């Protein structure tokens with residue numbers, strides 16, 4: 292049994308659906324969909340419906356795009372939007388960050404598969420910056436993010452506060468899970484877990500919207516055998532402190548290449 296991953300398909304009502312046809316069928320394996328899969332609830336529903344028959348188990352974590360409230364297409368905001376997506380995944384038996392973590396029995400032995408949603412808190416910025424200062428610092432270089440307009444944190448007062456709550460809750464759940472059964476983990480999150488990974492040569496200050504220092508130590512803390520992320524649109528494998536970190540997106544537009552990344556065992560691209 293293998294664990295595959297892909298992120299940032301960005302399927303919309305009139306774009307990207309042909310990319311799904313290029314995803315091969317692996318009926319014995321699991322596939323992690325690592326965020327920015329669709330641009331709306333309907334898009335995600337469509338993708339899950341297409342891919343579920345091709346794999347034994349799908350896993351989904353939200354990207355920032357799935358959490359956008361698009362004028363004219365969505366009404367739900369923030370946590371309510373996230374919960375609606377979680378409910379829809381559950382109807383299709385897709386694992387989400389809200390479900391009990393499952394054990395993946397692969398060639399390398401059993402591991403906890405941990406889908407996560409941690410967002411960002413603007414801490415990938417000059418030390419001591421407030422979120423407002425971090426955004427201003429990015430904008431000085433001409434870099435901005437649509438999240439500032441479309442990703443609402445309701446009912447939290449800010450995306451930073453939502454991130455803090457998500458990190459505290461996730462850390463507690465993983466800790467409790469490992470207490471039950473002390474296995475290594477595979478950590479799956481749309482956002483990179485450390486600033487070291489948030490490297491964007493074309494738009495370096497976009498890292499402001501890429502993660503939080505709160506998760507930097509989690510690979511060590513939770514004995515990660517692998518970490519899977521997306522969001523950067525720069526597919527890559529990096530080894531940090533002996534742990535492979537896979538960015539599993541399709542790459543930069545307008546010419547992304549549809550591929551799956553084999554996370555377990557080892558690493559291949561198909």
Ligand SMILES: [Fe+2]
Pocket residue numbers: 299301327354356522524
């Ligand atoms: Fe993306």
Ligand SMILES: [Fe+2]
Pocket residue numbers: 326327354355356481521522523
């Ligand atoms: Fe993203």
